[in-house]
Amino acid sequence: MLSPRYHREIPQRYRLEAGKCTGCGKIHFPPRSVCKECGGRAFEMEKLPSKGKVLTCTTVEIPPAEFDDQKPYVNAIVELENGVRLTCMVAEAPPDEVDVGTEVELVFRRLRCGREWEVLQYGYKAVVV
Amino acid sequence: MHGIVGWGSYVPRFRIKVEDIAGQWGADAAAFKRGLLLEEKTVPGLDEDTITISVAAARYAIARAGIDPKDIGCCYIGSESHPYAVKPSGTVVIDAIGAGPDCHVADFEFACKAGAEAMYVAYSHVKSGEMKYGLGIGADTSQGAPGDALEYTASAGGSAFIMGADNVAAEIVHTYSFTSDTPDFWRREGEFYPRHAGRFTGDPAYFHHVGSATNGILERSGMKPEDFRFAVFHMPNGKFPLRAGKKAGFTREQMEQGWVVNLMGNTYSGSSPTGLASCLDVAKPGDNILVTSFGSGAGSDSFIIRCTDRVTEIQDKAPKVRDQLAKGRIHLDYGKYVAYRGKIRMNQL
Numbered sequence: 464m465l466s467p468r469y470h471r472e473i474p475q476r477y478r479l480e481a482g483k484c485t486g487c488g489k490i491h492f493p494p495r496s497v498c499k500e501c502g503g504r505a506f507e508m509e510k511l512p513s514k515g516k517v518l519t520c521t522t523v524e525i526p527p528a529e530f531d532d533q534k535p536y537v538n539a540i541v542e543l544e545n546g547v548r549l550t551c552m553v554a555e556a557p558p559d560e561v562d563v564g565t566e567v568e569l570v571f572r573r574l575r576c577g578r579e580w581e582v583l584q585y586g587y588k589a590v591v592v
Numbered sequence: 593m594h595g596i597v598g599w600g601s602y603v604p605r606f607r608i609k610v611e612d613i614a615g616q617w618g619a620d621a622a623a624f625k626r627g628l629l630l631e632e633k634t635v636p637g638l639d640e641d642t643i644t645i646s647v648a649a650a651r652y653a654i655a656r657a658g659i660d661p662k663d664i665g666c667c668y669i670g671s672e673s674h675p676y677a678v679k680p681s682g683t684v685v686i687d688a689i690g691a692g693p694d695c696h697v698a699d700f701e702f703a704c705k706a707g708a709e710a711m712y713v714a715y716s717h718v719k720s721g722e723m724k725y726g727l728g729i730g731a732d733t734s735q736g737a738p739g740d741a742l743e744y745t746a747s748a749g750g751s752a753f754i755m756g757a758d759n760v761a762a763e764i765v766h767t768y769s770f771t772s773d774t775p776d777f778w779r780r781e782g783e784f785y786p787r788h789a790g791r792f793t794g795d796p797a798y799f800h801h802v803g804s805a806t807n808g809i810l811e812r813s814g815m816k817p818e819d820f821r822f823a824v825f826h827m828p829n830g831k832f833p834l835r836a837g838k839k840a841g842f843t844r845e846q847m848e849q850g851w852v853v854n855l856m857g858n859t860y861s862g863s864s865p866t867g868l869a870s871c872l873d874v875a876k877p878g879d880n881i882l883v884t885s886f887g888s889g890a891g892s893d894s895f896i897i898r899c900t901d902r903v904t905e906i907q908d909k910a911p912k913v914r915d916q917l918a919k920g921r922i923h924l925d926y927g928k929y930v931a932y933r934g935k936i937r938m939n940q941l
Binding site: 574 | 605606637638639640641643644647648651675676684687688690922931938
């Protein structure tokens with residue numbers, strides 16, 4: 464990922480900052496320019512809760528090359544306490560510890576190392592509570 | 593009154609036992625366990641580094657302090673394993689915790705005492721009235737060459753301390769530093785693993801500096817070892833801090849709560865700060881704590897800390913050190929361990 468895009472996405476990736484439509488109250492994560500519910504274009508920042516449950520998940524046995532050292536790992540759609548859903552990797556836990564309904568918390572982790580000359584990329588992952 | 597308004601520690605889940613390292617190199621595990629007084633050490637996950645450890649510890653410190661991160665005026669991170677050679681770890685950390693951009697940021701390095709340095713400078717800023725709150729962090733994912741004695745101890749973890757003048761949970765009553773040019777341990781630019789001078793790291797380095805700093809702060813404060821409930825000395829292994837403490841007049845009972853090295857290893861810049869955090873986790877109002885760090889090269893920073901009524905109010909607002917050490921451990925074998933620590937060369941992507 465290029466530095467400008469990485470920099471632009473820091474609020475959502477580091478601090479879980481979502482966009483709440485001031486017209487209808489719909490919370491968008493990642494933030495959008497136009498509300499998909501009402502078409503509104505005005506948003507206020509809404510910080511998402513860090514706790515939630517696994518809505519669904521899958522085990523990745525054959526990952527892209529740069530994640531090969533982490534296989535097998537779980538990718539999950541997590542439903543947070545306020546109902547917002549997001550997709551993320553589940554860190555640390557062996558696949559048999561993660562299932563639908565597993566309680567998780569979003570934590571700050573290194574997402575990608577890239578090559579030695581590239582910027583390190585950080586953001587959220589889930590861990591089993 | 594100035595001092596600690598919030599503290600937090602982060603302990604990675606992964607561990608490797610002394611037996612698994614010794615078994616790889618045909619060494620006598622029992623002799624190492626006896627010599628180092630160590631059972632196992634922490635290992636950072638594949639997605640963890642000094643920055644992620646610092647963020648986790650800082651978030652816990654903020655939870656205990658109950659402050660707006662925007663009021664943090666400085667962020668200093670002491671480590672000898674900053675992920676970047678050029679780009680401060682603190683820049684990522686302040687954005688992750690919601691501090692800044694009105695914040696002074698710097699990365700510190702002084703072998704194992706860089707964390708205590710970060711605390712010292714953050715505390716000094718607050719004491720001078722320069723800012724409302726200051727954040728000092730000690731965190732490391734320490735390096736030890738395969739087969740070297742350091743490999744049995746070099747571990748991962750860290751602690752963060754928010755300094756302030758309001759709602760102080762533990763007042764910093766005295767500070768004292770003792771420093772000299774003592775080349776006991778070093779790593780030159782471009783080298784992957786540090787080097788050490790064997791036994792020279794003992795008496796002329798660790799014991800001379802830890803003892804001098806401890807005696808110095810006791811003299812200046814007029815306090816005696818029996819005035820303290822807890823004492824923490826930098827933990828390069830299990831034996832050194834117990835010997836240094838005993839020599840200074842402290843009992844094993846005073847040192848036990850902060851002596852986390854037997855289950856954690858040497859977290860370098862995170863070592864004595866995490867020992868302090870472990871004491872704060874269970875301290876009572878009025879308890880005095882003595883902390884003496886050590887950084888090779890060499891120097892020691894000593895602190896005398898006195899807990900206030902607030903300390904017990906915020907202890908349960910974040911995970912405690914010993915709970916993290918006990919729960920959810922995942923033990924790695926040596927093969928997995930070297931992969932996690934990047935000690936084997938893989939195919940280029």
